[in-house]
Amino acid sequence: MLGDVIQPLKRRRAPRGSGEQLREEILDAATELLLETGHAKAVSIRSVAQRVGVTPPSIYLHFADKDALLDAVCARYFEKLDEQMQAVSDQPSSIEVLRAQGLAYVRFARDTPELYRIATMGEGRPGSDVDLTLNSSAFMHLRTSVEALIAEGVYPAGDATAMALELWTAAHGVAAMLVAKPYLPWGDAEEFADRVLRAVCLGQIVGGMIGTDVAPSDTVARLKEFAEGIHQ
Structure with a gap:
């Protein structure tokens, strides 16, 4: 903890x-x-x-001042997060690495709710040590995994940074809600986080296969056709 x-x-x-x-x-x-x-x-x-x-x-x-001190505290916090995300990178496939990284991010936030709230939900300043640490740790791990999935043909060719930002946004959203509203009926928090992150990750894969400009109803229809074809 x-x-x-x-x-x-x-x-x-x-x-x-x-x-x-x-x-x-x-x-x-x-x-x-x-x-x-x-x-x-x-x-x-x-x-x-x-x-x-x-x-x-x-x-x-x-x-130099209080802001610089708090930036350093948060930077050290994100260094610890970096270690946690590196620790789960030994997985059998790139998609499992990405899953493990997302769960490690949420787990770290839940284990350190006060510091996570301060480090990620407070007012930031462009160019601060916190921004530099984020760019070199948690986000970079996610982007590296996305790049690997693109190279393997699992993810569609495209902007790895944008796709990693989508995943990071989902992980942060789950973490922030679990930290801020722990009393809501989440069920098992780990399973909840896994379902949400899995949905976003698979949604990116499906969107790449079918097309992001396809209407949601058409996407559902195509997926149903695909599922029916498998069971025939």
């Missing part, structure tokens, strides 16, 4: 002058405060400094 993913947050006092260790202590303290308060606005440079046991100017030696 959260403790296995983000922890340990217990700080080890570093020798005086150890700048990198102090930076990690600052990030740990800011993460702790975010988890305790559940909101970035409740975290200040002064409160982080008090938690670490240093003066506010010591924080500014490592982070």
Whole structure:
């Protein structure tokens, strides 16, 4: 759960002058405060400094301002997500890799709901460390899987970035709803996430075969014809 993913947050006092260790202590303290308060606005440079046991100017030696500090916290969070998505990439086929990555994304969000909410649903700034981390981790994994499926002829030839964005949007939507509304009748959350992600993934495949410009009713008719042909 959260403790296995983000922890340990217990700080080890570093020798005086150890700048990198102090930076990690600052990030740990800011993460702790975010988890305790559940909101970035409740975290200040002064409160982080008090938690670490240093003066506010010591924080500014490592982070230009509060926004830079929070960006670094979120960037470290997405590095952990990157590790989780890499850990499930050993699958028998590209389509199973994509499925496992989507489920790992949703699972990570459910295990770390407070940080996920802050990192993905807060106000972002173009060019921030968070944007850079997203571009190099979760989204890149999905796009690489989509590119593999296109090369294999499973996915239609097209814009891999756009298709990966569709899948990422679905994964984020599922994760956000499970985090924000856990009390709704989802049933088994893992199975629910799998059904939604499977529907989007297969929808992209079917759309590539039949055509995205075909009316939904015509798509249903063609699929019925296909199913009847199989059973004849």
